[in-house]
Amino acid sequence: MCELRKRGLVTAVILSEPFLKLGKSQSRVFGVPDLPLLLIPHPLGGLDLDGVKGRAQHAVPQVLELIKEYVK
C-alpha cells in the first residue's frame, strides 16, 4: 500500500480504532506518514454479512471523499 502511495495512486488503509496506532507507525516506517487511514468501527472479525456491509458503508464515503480530493 505504501509503495502504491509513493507512486501517486489514490491509496488508503481502512482500519478499526484499536489498529490506528499500528497504522500510523507503519506508514511512518514505510516512508509515507501522510498515508490516509480511514477509520471504521471495531471489530471487523466475527460479523455477519449485514455487519460487514455496515462497515463498508462507513468506509465508502471516506473513500469517495479521498478520491474527490485527488481529482480536484
Next chain:
Amino acid sequence: MTGITALLKSPGASLEAEDDFDAVNELLRARGWSDGLPAIPPTAERVERMLAYCDRPWDEPVAKMAPRYGEATPLRLAANAVMAGCRPEYFPLLMLAVEAMCEEPFNLYAIQATTHLCAPLVVVNGPVVKELDINAGHNAFGPGWQANATIGRAIRLALVNIGGAIPGSGDMSTFGAPSKFSYLAAENEAQSPWEPLHVERGLPREASAVTVVGAECPHNVNDHESITAEGILTTIAGTMLDTGANDVFYEAQPMIVMGPEHAKTVAAGGFSKEQAKRFLHEHAHLPLGRFSKENIDRRLRITWKEQFANAGPDAPVPMVRRAEDILIAVIGGAGKHSAVINTFGATKAVTRALKTRGGQYAKSVEDFRK
C-alpha cells in the same frame, strides 16, 4: 573504552543517566524500553564486555526487526543483552536467533503485530548447548537457568526496543502469553533416540544451531498408561485436535515436543521420526462438523476449497496439511509427558547454524571472541 566510545557518540546511541540502579530502571520504564521487569543498566562498560563475543562490526546491522524495521546492530543487541542479564558468552547465540527470526519465511512482522498470542520460540541444538549450559532437561521451558531465561529475555527486549513490539501499537496481541517474556530451550540430544532437530533440518551434527518457531505456549500431553508407540502417538494426535488453532487454516508447522520417556517408547516401537510424523498426520483429524458453521462456511470451505467446498460433516479435517511439516524435538527430563506447540500458522520454522564471520561452523562461542 576505545572500541565503543566513538560509536556511542552517534546520535541516539547513548544517553546520560544518574548512576543509580533504580533511577536507570525508572528511565527505562518511562521510555518504554522495558518488559516490565527490572533490568541491568546497560552502561558502556557492560555493553562493551558483551561485545567481546562479537566478531562483526558493532554498528553494522545483522537484520531489520519488524514491525518498526529497526536496525539490529550488535551494539543495540548488546545493550538489550545486558539489560536482560546475559553473560557475554551468550551473545553469539542471541545474534543468531535474531538473524533467524528476521528471515522472510518466519514472517516476523505478523508474529509481532498479530492479535494472536504467538512468540518466537528458540530451540537450540549442538555443542553450544553444553558450552553455555542451556537447559534441555527438567523445566527446560521454565525458570531456573540463566542461559534460557536471559537469552530468551534479551530476544524479547530486542523485539520491543528494536522491533517496536509495543503492546497496543506494534504488538496487537489480544492478551499475549507468558512465553513473550522468554521462550528458549535446548533439545535433549543425549536422551533423544533420533537424530537431532538441526541434523534433520540439514546441518551437520557438530554444528550449533537455532530453530525458531512462531509458537504458542506448550500444551501438555499426559500419557502415563500407554506402553506402545501407537499408544503414545495416539494420545499426542488426540491433543493436537483443536478447532481454534491457527494451524488448521494455514500450511502450518506445529512442533511436537516429546519428553525423552515418550520418545524412547515411540522409538522402541520401531518408529523413526518420519514415521511418527506420518502417524500423527494420519490420526490428527477432526470431522468437519466439529467446527462452527461459520468457520466451515467462511474459512474451511474457502481456504481449502478443493477438499471442503462441498464436503459433508464427516469429512476429515487434518490438523496439519503435510506430515513433513510436523516438527519433532525431544526436550525435557523424566516423566510421561510430551507437549503440542501450535503456531501462528502463517510462519515457517527457520533453522540457522552458528557460523563465524568467515562462514565456518563455530566450534565454540570462543570463536567469536575478539
